[in-house]
Amino acid sequence: MSNHQPPKLPLKLFRFYCSDDRLEELEGDLYEVYNEHIREKGPRFAKLFYWWIVIRSFRSFALKRTKMKDNKANTSLTFLRHNLMIAWRNLLKNKSIAAINVLGLAIGVGSFLAILSIVSFELSFNTQIPEKDKVYRIYSSFTGSFTSLNKGVAVPIGPYVEETFSGLDEVAYFHTFWAQVDVIEPSEKKKEFEGQGGFIIASPSYFKVIDQYQWLAGSPEESLDEPFKVVLTTKQAQKYFGKISWLDMIGRELIYRDSLNLTVSGIVKMPDYNTDFEFTDFISHATIDKSWLKDRFGGSEWGNTNSSSQLWVRLNKNTNKVDVMLQLEDLEKHVAEQTEDTDWVQSYQLQPLSEMHFDPEIGIFDNGRNPAHMPTLTVLSVVALAILLIAIFNFVNLETAQSTSKSKEVGVRKVLGSPRSQLVGRFLTESILISLFAVVLAIPIAHYGFVYFEEFLPEGVALDYGNPFFWMVLALLAFLVGLIAGIYPAWVISSFRPVRALRPGAGSNNPGGSLIRKTLILFQFLFSQLLIVGTLAIAWQISFMLDKDLGFKEDGIIYFYTPYYESYNKSELIKNYLDEVPEVMDYALQSTPPVQSGYSTSTVKYQSEKGEVVTSAHQKTGDTTYLRFYDIKLLAGRNLLPNDSLPELLINETFMRDLGFNDPREAVGATFEYSKKKHKAVGVVEDFHFRSLHHPIEPMLYQYREELRCIALKVKGDQIEKTIDNLTDKWREVYPDNPLTVYFMDETVERFYETERRASKLASAATGVAILISCLGLFGLISFTIVQKSKELGIRKVLGASIMQISTILSKEFIFLIVIAFVVSTPISYYVIDKWMEDFAYQTEISWWIYVVGGLASMLIALISISAKVWKASGSNPIESLRYE
Amino acid sequence: MKGTNLGEFEELVLLTVGILYDNAYSVAIQQELNKQTDRKVSISSVHAAVYRLEEKGLLNSRMGEMSSERGGKRKRIFTISQAGRVALETANELRNRMRNQIPEIAFENLG
Numbered sequence: 001m002s003n004h005q006p007p008k009l010p011l012k013l014f015r016f017y018c019s020d021d022r023l024e025e026l027e028g029d030l031y032e033v034y035n036e037h038i039r040e041k042g043p044r045f046a047k048l049f050y051w052w053i054v055i056r057s058f059r060s061f062a063l064k065r066t067k068m069k070d071n072k073a074n075t076s077l078t079f080l081r082h083n084l085m086i087a088w089r090n091l092l093k094n095k096s097i098a099a100i101n102v103l104g105l106a107i108g109v110g111s112f113l114a115i116l117s118i119v120s121f122e123l124s125f126n127t128q129i130p131e132k133d134k135v136y137r138i139y140s141s142f143t144g145s146f147t148s149l150n151k152g153v154a155v156p157i158g159p160y161v162e163e164t165f166s167g168l169d170e171v172a173y174f175h176t177f178w179a180q181v182d183v184i185e186p187s188e189k190k191k192e193f194e195g196q197g198g199f200i201i202a203s204p205s206y207f208k209v210i211d212q213y214q215w216l217a218g219s220p221e222e223s224l225d226e227p228f229k230v231v232l233t234t235k236q237a238q239k240y241f242g243k244i245s246w247l248d249m250i251g252r253e254l255i256y257r258d259s260l261n262l263t264v265s266g267i268v269k270m271p272d273y274n275t276d277f278e279f280t281d282f283i284s285h286a287t288i289d290k291s292w293l294k295d296r297f298g299g300s301e302w303g304n305t306n307s308s309s310q311l312w313v314r315l316n317k318n319t320n321k322v323d324v325m326l327q328l329e330d331l332e333k334h335v336a337e338q339t340e341d342t343d344w345v346q347s348y349q350l351q352p353l354s355e356m357h358f359d360p361e362i363g364i365f366d367n368g369r370n371p372a373h374m375p376t377l378t379v380l381s382v383v384a385l386a387i388l389l390i391a392i393f394n395f396v397n398l399e400t401a402q403s404t405s406k407s408k409e410v411g412v413r414k415v416l417g418s419p420r421s422q423l424v425g426r427f428l429t430e431s432i433l434i435s436l437f438a439v440v441l442a443i444p445i446a447h448y449g450f451v452y453f454e455e456f457l458p459e460g461v462a463l464d465y466g467n468p469f470f471w472m473v474l475a476l477l478a479f480l481v482g483l484i485a486g487i488y489p490a491w492v493i494s495s496f497r498p499v500r501a502l503r504p505g506a507g508s509n510n511p512g513g514s515l516i517r518k519t520l521i522l523f524q525f526l527f528s529q530l531l532i533v534g535t536l537a538i539a540w541q542i543s544f545m546l547d548k549d550l551g552f553k554e555d556g557i558i559y560f561y562t563p564y565y566e567s568y569n570k571s572e573l574i575k576n577y578l579d580e581v582p583e584v585m586d587y588a589l590q591s592t593p594p595v596q597s598g599y600s601t602s603t604v605k606y607q608s609e610k611g612e613v614v615t616s617a618h619q620k621t622g623d624t625t626y627l628r629f630y631d632i633k634l635l636a637g638r639n640l641l642p643n644d645s646l647p648e649l650l651i652n653e654t655f656m657r658d659l660g661f662n663d664p665r666e667a668v669g670a671t672f673e674y675s676k677k678k679h680k681a682v683g684v685v686e687d688f689h690f691r692s693l694h695h696p697i698e699p700m701l702y703q704y705r706e707e708l709r710c711i712a713l714k715v716k717g718d719q720i721e722k723t724i725d726n727l728t729d730k731w732r733e734v735y736p737d738n739p740l741t742v743y744f745m746d747e748t749v750e751r752f753y754e755t756e757r758r759a760s761k762l763a764s765a766a767t768g769v770a771i772l773i774s775c776l777g778l779f780g781l782i783s784f785t786i787v788q789k790s791k792e793l794g795i796r797k798v799l800g801a802s803i804m805q806i807s808t809i810l811s812k813e814f815i816f817l818i819v820i821a822f823v824v825s826t827p828i829s830y831y832v833i834d835k836w837m838e839d840f841a842y843q844t845e846i847s848w849w850i851y852v853v854g855g856l857a858s859m860l861i862a863l864i865s866i867s868a869k870v871w872k873a874s875g876s877n878p879i880e881s882l883r884y885e
Numbered sequence: 886m887k888g889t890n891l892g893e894f895e896e897l898v899l900l901t902v903g904i905l906y907d908n909a910y911s912v913a914i915q916q917e918l919n920k921q922t923d924r925k926v927s928i929s930s931v932h933a934a935v936y937r938l939e940e941k942g943l944l945n946s947r948m949g950e951m952s953s954e955r956g957g958k959r960k961r962i963f964t965i966s967q968a969g970r971v972a973l974e975t976a977n978e979l980r981n982r983m984r985n986q987i988p989e990i991a992f993e994n995l996g
Contacts, residue, residue, distance in 0.1 A: 003953065025948070026932065028958030029911045033928050035954070036912075056929040061936040 006034045007047050010054040018062045026062060030054070079425070087430035094402070098434065100780040101398055104773045105438035108391020109481060110445030111769050113463070113474075115384035117446070121274065121461040122372040125357040128273040130211040131314060134169070135353040136321070138311040138328070139362060143345050151362045152307040153348065155299045156338075157331065161311065165327050167319030172209040174202035174285070175297045176308040176366045181281075182255040183240045190255075193240070198278055198367065199256075200310075201297060203285040207268075209314045210277050217246040218266025227291070229284040230254060231266035236280035256283070257737050260291055274460070276357055276364050303339035303346070308366050321350055369458065373755065383766050390527055390770055392485045393520040394777035399431065399489030400517050401784045406493050411502035423494035424487075431486025432479060439478040453765070456758055488516075518817060521781070524774040525821035525858055526828075531767040533829040533854035534836075537846055538760045541837065544844035545753055551688025552594050552630035557745040558720065559593050559712035563738050568707045570734050577730045578711070583719040588629035589708040590622030594690050595749055604701070606672035608660045615658045617651075617674075617699040618690065622708060627685065629712065636664035637683030640704040647679045648704070653687045655699035674701065692752035696841035712745070771858075775865040778814065782866040785810065786873040793873060794881035806874040814862055822855035829854070891943075891976050897922065898934045899943060899973055902963050910949065910960040911935060935963055943969035 011027075018026060030053055037046035091098040126132060138161065140150040158173030165171070177199045183191040200206070207213055207220035216234065223231050232240070237249050246267045254262050262283060270278075288297050297309065315324065328348045335346050356364055360371045406427075413423060446463055464470040562571040578587050606613040624642050627634055627650075640648055651659075651667065661667040664684035671680045679701075687697045715723045724742050731740040750757075786793070793806055829851065837843045891899065901917045902909040915931045918924075938944040949960040965973070 003956065005956070024958050025911070025961040028955035028960055029928060029932070031956040031958060032912045032954060033915075053928055056927060057932065059929065059933055061932050 003031075003035055004038050004043070004046075006031060006050050010051045014054045014057065014062075017058060022062055026057065030057075079422070080429070083426045083429035084433065086426065087433045090430060091434070096783065097398060097402065097780055100776045101395055101434050102437045102441060104394045104398075104776040104780075105391050105435060105481065105485070106441035106445055107769055107773055107776075108388045108394075109435075109438050109477060110442035110449060111766075112384045112388040113442055113477070114446040114449045115380050116473075117450075117463055118457060118461055119377050119381055119384075122357070122377060122458060124274045125372075126275055126277075126353055128212075128271065129275060129277075129353065132353050134315040134317070135209055136313055136315065136324070136350040137353070137356065138313065138348050139351055140305050141347050141349055142305075143347070149362050150305050150307050151365070152305055152309040153311045154302050154305045154335070154346075155297060155309055156302055157335070157348075158309075158311050160334070161313070161331065164330075165313075165324070167316045167323050167327075168313045169316050170205050170208040170314040172203060172206040172312045174200045174206050174310050174312075175306075176200055176279075176310065176368075177283070178367060179256040179260070180258070181240070182258070184253040184255065191240075199281040199283065200279045201283045201285055201288060201293065206282070206312075209312045212271045212275055212277060213268040214271075216267045216269055217250055220266075223266030224282065224284040225286065226265075227284060227286040227289070228260075228262050229265040229287070230262040231268060231282040232264060233280045234267060234269050237264070237267050260287070260293070262287070276369055278368070302335050305346070307363075310365070321352075324350060372458070376755070376758070379759075380762070383762070386527060387766065387769055387773070388481070390524055390773050392481065393524055394773055394780075395431070395434070395485040396488050397517050397520050397777055398780045398784070399427075399486070400492055401781055403489065403493045403496075404788065407496050407500075408502065410493055410496045411498040414496075414498040415502070420494050424490045427490035427493055428483065428486045431490070432482030435482030435485065436478045438481070439474055443474075453761075456761060518813075521777070521814075521817050522821050522824075524770075524777060525818050525862070526825045528767070528770045528774050528861075529821055529825040529854045529858050530829050530832070531763060531770050532857050533825070533851055534832065535760065535763040535767050536850050536853065537829075537833045537836070538756060538763055540846065540850070541840065541844050542753055542756050542760060545693045545756075545840070545842070546750060548689075548693065548842065550595065550749070551686060552632050554595075554745045554749060556717055556720070557712055557714055558724070558742050559710055559745065560740060560742050562709050562711065563735055566735060566738075571709070571711070573734050574711065574730065577727075578713065581723070581726065583715055583723045583726075584713050585716060586625070586629055586714040588623060588625040588712050590626060590710050590712065591620070591705065591708055592710055593712060593743075593745060593748065594620070594630055594632075594688065595692075595745075595752075596690075601698075602674060602701075604672050604674045604699075606659050606670065610660065613659055615655070615699055617655055617701045620690065620700060620702045621705040622702070623706075624704065626702070629714065630688075632688055633686040635684045635686055637668035637681070639683060640702070642704065642706075644703075644705050646704070647677055648682045649674070649679050650683045650685055650702040651681045652685055652697070652700040652702075654697050655701060656681075656684050658699050692749075693842040694752075694840050771861055775861060778862055778865045779869065782810065782814075782869045785813075786869060790873075790881035793876075794878035797878040798882070803871075803874040807870050810870045810873065811863065811866060814866065815859065818855070818859045818862055821858070822851075825854070826851050891972055894930070895934055895938060896973070896976055898931065899938060899965065899969055902935075902944060902969075903965050903973070907962065907964065909963045912960075914963075938969070939963070941968075942966060943972050 014027065014030070015023060030050065033053065034046055034050050037049050041049075129135065137151070138153055138157075140153050142148050142150070158171065161168075162171040162173075179199060181193040183193070185191060202224065204220045204224045207224075218231060223229060232249070234246075237246070240254065241249050241252060249264050249267060252264045254264065256262060260283075265284075266282075268282075288294055313324070315321075328350070332345075332347050335348075339346070351359065351362060356362075356371075357369075358372050358374050360373060362371075364371055410423060413426075443463065450457065450462060562574065575587075575589075578584050601616045601618050604615055604617050606615070624640055626632070627639055634650075635653065637650075640646075640650060653664070656664060656667040659667065659670060659672070661670070667681055667684050669680065669682075671678050673679070681701075685702070689697060690700060691698075713723070727742075728740050731738075789810070793809075796806060796809075833846060837846075897918060898914060901914050901921070904921075905913055905917055911928060911931050914935065915926055915928050918926045918931070935944060935946075939946055943966055944963045945966045946961050946963045949962045951957055951959050
């Protein structure tokens with residue numbers, strides 16, 4: 001009788017699920033049954049039946065592990081339950097310490113969580129757009145009479161690239177656009193939507209390059225191939241039409257800017273992920289040629305670059321960036337041929353899609369999101385980690401400080417035979433439990449943190465409650481923080497020798513870790529002081545910059561631009577109006593206001609006695625009222641004449657010095673080459689700050705021109721609102737299609753320091769959090785020290801120590817630490833502030849006492865946070881503490 | 886666990902273990918059951934029953950010897966425990982007692 005081996009696969013399955021201690025007998029039984037079946041009913045039936053048995057045996061008798069034999073898993077489970085229970089009881093026993101622990105950690109974790117959300121939010125942009133690595137934007141860069149970057153390209157370049165370039169899968173050119181929208185209701189009524197933004201005029205290929213949309217109605221090929229069609233995102237469509245079905249929206253009519261009648265031809269759904277392509281209305285590109293859009297976007301000028309005209313390409317799989325860059329050089333040559341008479345050079349560059357969100361120089365889209373500032377994100381991450389670290393230090397401190405009170409427990413456990421690993425496990429359980437509570441509490445903290453910082457956060461950032469990943473990170477955070485914070489205290493506490501731990505009076509000798517504890521407190525104070533001093537210095541510099549006399553008058557001045565594509569004659573109407581209005585005290589015309597973030601420079605050549613001087617000067621243009629209007633002093637010579645054919649200029653002092661003159665009077669009359677022509681300096685004006693105080697004053701020249709688009713007004717202080725209201729009415733008559741945007745000069749100046757202001761707000765928040773956590777820690781520590789020293793204090797009181805003396809004894813340790821922290825932090829903060837200040841050409845003097853204020857502030861805060869406890873302890877009755885002796 | 890109450894199948898298995906004395910392992914129990922009751926009992930039902938009985942303390946067990954018939958695996962041999970014997974007798978007694986309480990008249994006129 002020969003035996004047959006049962007089929008392998010079901011046997012494997014059986015071995016997989018069957019418990020080890022049952023496997024042998026059961027497998028044997030199955031083997032026997034199988035062979036019997038082979039003999040009686042043949043191998044085929046036996047095989048099938050074997051499968052059947054294996055499946056049928058998937059029952060408790062095969063799976064269950066009997067209680068008596070297998071107790072390894074059970075033991076650790078019991079231990080976990082035991083540990084959790086002990087940890088819970090311990091928390092209840094020391095409620096205040098536990099609360100401080102949880103709160104401190106929660107604040108730290110909350111800040112960390114909030115900052116982590118911001119950083120990951122910014123980093124997530126555009127990362128999920130399909131084939132993102134192959135998508136590039138072509139943008140313009142100018143050198144020559146002015147140097148700048150422009151995120152757009154001239155209109156004819158798009159079609160040219162599409163026709164002549166090789167190695168590209170898709171080319172998409174589109175224009176960003178805004179308009180007021182009217183919806184035609186079936187009842188012939190109109191619904192108005194004011195000043196909508198984020199529209200584009202796009203060809204079907206846009207949807208191929210930026211392949212992030214899901215089409216719910218229509219298709220990219222058909223919906224945008226004809227003029228007067230528009231595709232909407234689902235959100236926008238519901239805003240226009242309410243909740244009707246997508247298909248019913250097709251064919252509905254929308255009117256853009258009162259005159260552009262478009263038919264809805266498609267509905268797309270935006271992706272769930274973060275993207276900078278947040279456009280809501282997609283107008284078919286073919287509409288341009290058939291409507292008034294032609295005047296704006298139909299240009300054939302190769303030298304006219306508008307940042308709203310975007311050009312995007314998707315590279316072929318086998319093409320790399322360099323291939324396209326080479327072709328861009330050819331394009332530059334072609335463009336140069338088309339635009340002969342310019343004094344600048346246009347060149348074209350590729351911007352990878354992945355970099356768009358992080359390039360403040362180019363920007364994202366007109367009226368789109370603001371680009372993220374990478375250095376800020378880095379600083380944020382560092383601060384987040386530092387705060388988390390402070391919170392963890394705090395925890396470590398409090399736990400090790402409590403170690404003496406736990407020494408008895410450790411002693412008893414050790415005597416009863418508990419190995420050290422089990423003790424570590426017991427204390428780790430407690431710290432992970434605390435960390436778990438802290439993480440739960442951190443969620444509302446982060447949530448309200450976001451509300452507090454709303455204006456300063458990118459739009460749309462929030463805690464991602466719906467994302468399972470978010471909860472996984474939280475769980476991991478709870479575990480890791482508990483582990484990191486708990487491992488050291490657990491190690492210290494579990495190292496006690498039972499004999500010493502159990503001997504009476506063991507509480508008074510300081511176990512290991514006191515040095516480490518002091519070091520950690522030192523770090524906390526160090527960090528708090530750095531933050532306090534840093535915050536003060538930033539605030540100092542900001543107020544210095546805002547208060548500094550810029551060399552021209554900026555108060556009470558408002559300005560606005562007339563639309564550049566409208567006929568210039570129309571601004572005459574506005575000027576005439578301004579002449580009539582009594583509230584307007586004065587007005588001046590210029591190309592740009594005296595200060596602004598953009599700039600243009602030009603090369604100037606001057607033949608001096610010592611040889612040729614070549615320098616680059618900033619250009620300003622305006623009318624003859626400029627100097628009077630802004631109260632800029634003319635040092636020598638005369639103002640410009642109202643004639644733009646005269647080759648005359650005003651120069652500033654710095655320019656004068658660059659040319660080699662020391663006396664303004666001598667510089668008057670100097671002639672130099674500028675813009676390929678000889679020009680004469682007819683006057684010298686006093687230096688004024690025409691850029692932010694990050695930059696030193698550079699050479700500047702001022703030129704007269706007639707057609708100017710920027711109008712600045714001086715209005716009596718209390719009538720600004722009324723003036724703007726009246727002006728808006730007049731504006732509507734003249735430019736019905738455009739909204740009036742009024743800027744305040746002082747706000748423009750303030751905006752220069754937006755980054756610094758954000759940094760200031762961030763620094764103060766971080767300071768607050770750091771101080772708060774440190775205070776919590778101190779509070780916990782002092783309560784503990786008091787319990788420790790209660791007998792000492794009692795005896796001292798009996799022997800006649802005063803409240804003052806006792807307070808000193810209790811607080812001197814902390815004061816000592818704060819002083820050391822001060823000594824260490826001062827050079828560090830001096831260095832950091834010095835580095836930060838390098839960014840500014842004009843720096844305020846940081847007085848020495850800022851550092852002292854930082855040190856004193858942290859001392860004061862420390863004393864306040866411990867004072868209540870110290871006071872109570874000093875005043876307590878010695879009987880209380882000595883009763884048990 | 887519901888005390889030592891025996892299910893019908895459990896009682897049969899317990900009886901079979903007793904019959905097979907010292908050779909009572911799962912496959913043998915299954916074969917004996919098939920033979921005695923003339924019904925098809927699957928090996929996994931037997932498994933479920935014997936391990937449950939063991940858990941209730943009505944069966945004892947020990948590992949037997951290796952045999953090539955079983956691919957070199959040992960068998961688990963079950964024997965009735967004292968509690969098992971009590972359970973069997975209680976069940977038997979209960980049944981007889983109740984059977985005897987049925988009046989003869991109840992069986993008349995059954996036709």
